Amino acid sequence: MPDNSAIQSQLQALAERLHHLNHQYYQLDISEVSDQEFDQLLAELQALEAAHPELALPNSPTRRVGGTITKQFPTAVHRFPMLSLGNTYSEDDLREFDERVQKGLEGAPYAYVCELKIDGVAMSLRYEHGQLTQGVTRGDGTRGDVVTANVRTIKTLPLALRPGPEQPDDFEVRGEVFMPLPVFDELNAEREQNGEALLANPRNAASGTLKLQNSAQVAARKLRFYAYSLLTPGRHFASHSAALEALSQYGLPVSDTWRRAATIEEVLEFVHYWAKKRFDLPVATDGIVIKVDNLRQQDQLGYTAKSPRWAIAYKYPAEAARTRLNDVLYNVGRTGAVTPVAVLTPVPLAGTVVKRATLHNANQIELLDLRLGDLVYVEKGGEIIPKITGVDLAARPADAVPIQYPTACPACGTPLLRPEGEAHFRCPNERGCPPQLKARLEHYVSRKALNIDGLGAETVGRFFELGMVKTPADIYDLPARRPELVTLERLGEKSIDNLIAGIEASKQVPFPRVLFGLGIRYVGETVAQKLAAHYRSIDALMAATAEDMAAVPEVGGVIAVAAAHWFQQPENRELIERLRQAGVQLEVTGEAPVPASDRLAGLTFVISGVFEHHSREELQQLITSNGGKITGSISKKLSYLVAGDNMGPAKREKALGFKVPIISEAELMALLPTADTEAPAPAGTDETPKLPLPVAGPGQQASLF
Numbered sequence: 001m002p003d004n005s006a007i008q009s010q011l012q013a014l015a016e017r018l019h020h021l022n023h024q025y026y027q028l029d030i031s032e033v034s035d036q037e038f039d040q041l042l043a044e045l046q047a048l049e050a051a052h053p054e055l056a057l058p059n060s061p062t063r064r065v066g067g068t069i070t071k072q073f074p075t076a077v078h079r080f081p082m083l084s085l086g087n088t089y090s091e092d093d094l095r096e097f098d099e100r101v102q103k104g105l106e107g108a109p110y111a112y113v114c115e116l117k118i119d120g121v122a123m124s125l126r127y128e129h130g131q132l133t134q135g136v137t138r139g140d141g142t143r144g145d146v147v148t149a150n151v152r153t154i155k156t157l158p159l160a161l162r163p164g165p166e167q168p169d170d171f172e173v174r175g176e177v178f179m180p181l182p183v184f185d186e187l188n189a190e191r192e193q194n195g196e197a198l199l200a201n202p203r204n205a206a207s208g209t210l211k212l213q214n215s216a217q218v219a220a221r222k223l224r225f226y227a228y229s230l231l232t233p234g235r236h237f238a239s240h241s242a243a244l245e246a247l248s249q250y251g252l253p254v255s256d257t258w259r260r261a262a263t264i265e266e267v268l269e270f271v272h273y274w275a276k277k278r279f280d281l282p283v284a285t286d287g288i289v290i291k292v293d294n295l296r297q298q299d300q301l302g303y304t305a306k307s308p309r310w311a312i313a314y315k316y317p318a319e320a321a322r323t324r325l326n327d328v329l330y331n332v333g334r335t336g337a338v339t340p341v342a343v344l345t346p347v348p349l350a351g352t353v354v355k356r357a358t359l360h361n362a363n364q365i366e367l368l369d370l371r372l373g374d375l376v377y378v379e380k381g382g383e384i385i386p387k388i389t390g391v392d393l394a395a396r397p398a399d400a401v402p403i404q405y406p407t408a409c410p411a412c413g414t415p416l417l418r419p420e421g422e423a424h425f426r427c428p429n430e431r432g433c434p435p436q437l438k439a440r441l442e443h444y445v446s447r448k449a450l451n452i453d454g455l456g457a458e459t460v461g462r463f464f465e466l467g468m469v470k471t472p473a474d475i476y477d478l479p480a481r482r483p484e485l486v487t488l489e490r491l492g493e494k495s496i497d498n499l500i501a502g503i504e505a506s507k508q509v510p511f512p513r514v515l516f517g518l519g520i521r522y523v524g525e526t527v528a529q530k531l532a533a534h535y536r537s538i539d540a541l542m543a544a545t546a547e548d549m550a551a552v553p554e555v556g557g558v559i560a561v562a563a564a565h566w567f568q569q570p571e572n573r574e575l576i577e578r579l580r581q582a583g584v585q586l587e588v589t590g591e592a593p594v595p596a597s598d599r600l601a602g603l604t605f606v607i608s609g610v611f612e613h614h615s616r617e618e619l620q621q622l623i624t625s626n627g628g629k630i631t632g633s634i635s636k637k638l639s640y641l642v643a644g645d646n647m648g649p650a651k652r653e654k655a656l657g658f659k660v661p662i663i664s665e666a667e668l669m670a671l672l673p674t675a676d677t678e679a680p681a682p683a684g685t686d687e688t689p690k691l692p693l694p695v696a697g698p699g700q701q702a703s704l705f
């Protein structure tokens with residue numbers, strides 16, 4: 001029997017060291033050790049936790065990657081209600097606020113703290129004995145959703161606090177969870193590529209992310225947090241500024257943009273300074289929050305029914321610009337939906353130059369009575385994608401041309417249809433309309449579908465333009481067309497090797513992802529998983545009626561009709577036959593399928609040797625069905641080497657040299673979800689299964705401001 005207490009102290013020491021390094025890195029921008037050393041310490045901790053799961057610490061740094069599935073979030077009542085702030089849009093209002101404060105304090109001297117108002121989601125965190133124990137959303141202000149497992153994935157948030165002066169034993173931290181702008185842009189670019197609806201702004205993105213059921217997906221979204229207040233039952237600090245300083249000392253991220261202001265004039269200076277400067281920040285802000293600094297004075301001023309009398313939010317006006325509408329383009333998406341896009345004379349707006357704006361659909365053009373040549377108002381507001389909000393009718397040129405919404409598809413000429421109750425016109429030429437065909441190919445190779453290595457959206461688009469690939473089935477003919485491929489510019493031997501290996505490997509991608517990749521309207525990832533789990537093979541699915549499919553949980557009537565219709569089309573049946581010939585997975589394999597997940601997303605594996613319980617192919621499938629990737633060679637970027645018996649010594653040496661963790665078959669199994677972890681968490685708990693997964697090491701910009 002190993003000595004548990006020795007292991008416990010080893011676990012403790014490693015966790016403390018990693019917490020310390022995380023703090024140095026994310027809060028102070030200091031790298032005490034190299035990324036490799038960090039990863040090695042983490043791997044050590046993971047290995048220890050994998051070997052002794054019962055000893056793993058609840059707030060271990062390995063838990064940031066998530067892994068908890070919460071079907072329905074339990075709710076909790078806030079110990080202190082989460083109030084909102086009174087809003088103002090004018091400087092006069094701010095001066096009036098100051099007069100009210102002055103009156104309320106009966107002539108006593110006072111000062112303010114000014115902070116940026118981050119446009120994210122309010123969050124209440126509870127720290128007990130220095131440990132993060134709960135994260136609750138604002139909800140209705142009295143009761144919110146318990147999203148602790150998701151909050152734990154936020155890298156800049158300490159799971160364990162640094163000891164600091166006057167640290168309360170039990171307190172709450174309020175702050176804003178947000179999605180940094182570069183992360184938001186990346187997410188939307190990916191969604192666009194997958195033909196998914198774009199997220200309107202980073203606030204929606206952050207709030208949607210916090211509500212995801214799988215905390216591993218939350219971890220991938222790279223949320224951040226800024227603390228803006230500390231709450232205890234009694235008055236613990238004398239001033240808000242002292243509390244902010246204490247929060248920083250305890251290791252909580254506090255934006256260092258806050259300032260004390262002695263007078264309302266200084267407040268206004270702060271407001272003016274950030275009016276433009278805020279667009280240089282990698283985070284969306286929509287105003288300034290002004291708070292009376294002294295906490296006794298805050299108490300003295302008190303609250304109205306909804307908000308404190310000692311604070312106010314100044315909101316910057318939505319930025320608008322006036323520019324000329326030169327043209328309207330019509331994009332045809334994967335499902336044939338036609339979206340009008342305004343082409344504008346470039347104009348600077350809210351920190352970027354705007355050249356295009358969305359017009360949503362035909363209704364919008366009619367409502368605005370838009371004409372080509374019009375001077376239009378473009379706004380960014382909370383939305384990142386600019387929109388046209390109005391027309392300067394007084395400035396309308398005499399020759400402004402009314403916009404003729406196309407009646408035929410701008411790409412293929414087929415008459416457009418507008419189905420009852422839909423806002424979009426649609427091109428019904430599913431089989432022949434080039435942008436639809438191309439977008440479907442891009443979808444098929446995309447990360448969440450077949451994820452074909454060496455064949456990204458751009459390359460498959462190029463093959464399409466060249467007429468080499470029209471449907472997903474044509475992709476599988478590419479390896480035999482090597483002589484043609486070598487004649488293509490910018491496609492070297494090595495890329496072709498990669499491409500062919502990627503196509504070959506995609507034949508192992510499990511059926512649910514293939515089904516998703518087919519791009520059937522309304523069949524997203526989840527529906528594809530439900531359908532695959534229910535019917536288990538494409539043949540059974542093809543034989544099913546719409547009525548039958550609609551009875552599958554989470555598959556509604558509209559989806560069922562669309563899917564049944566799709567499977568009836570002769571060309572789709574032919575596509576499936578060709579995919580079958582190529583060896584693509586068209587059924588669920590194995591007796592008790594391991595639930596597919598994206599638990600291993602972003603991780604790469606090399607499998608080597610002979611294994612006790614599974615064949616190499618089975619292990620490969622387990623990895624790919626959970627979002628991981630298999631590669632052939634060991635490099636420093638490799639996440640894990642899965643080692644069986646008779647693995648060559650050279651591989652081991654190389655992995656050791658690159659400090660790549662070497663894991664056994666059993667350790668690999670521990671990384672995968674089990675049927676249990678997919679089950680709903682019992683109400684009132686947020687137990688995270690102990691997952692020895694690597695946490696992305698230092699590698700991101702530490703401080704946002």
Ligand code: IVH
Binds near residue numbers: 083116118122
């Ligand atoms: S103080 C009782 N400070 O703005 C007042 N709020 O209605 C508590 N917000 O959704 C709020 N940045 O989450 C405060 N520096 C800041 C803030 C901030 C963003 C959000 C807050 C709430 C809204 C206020």
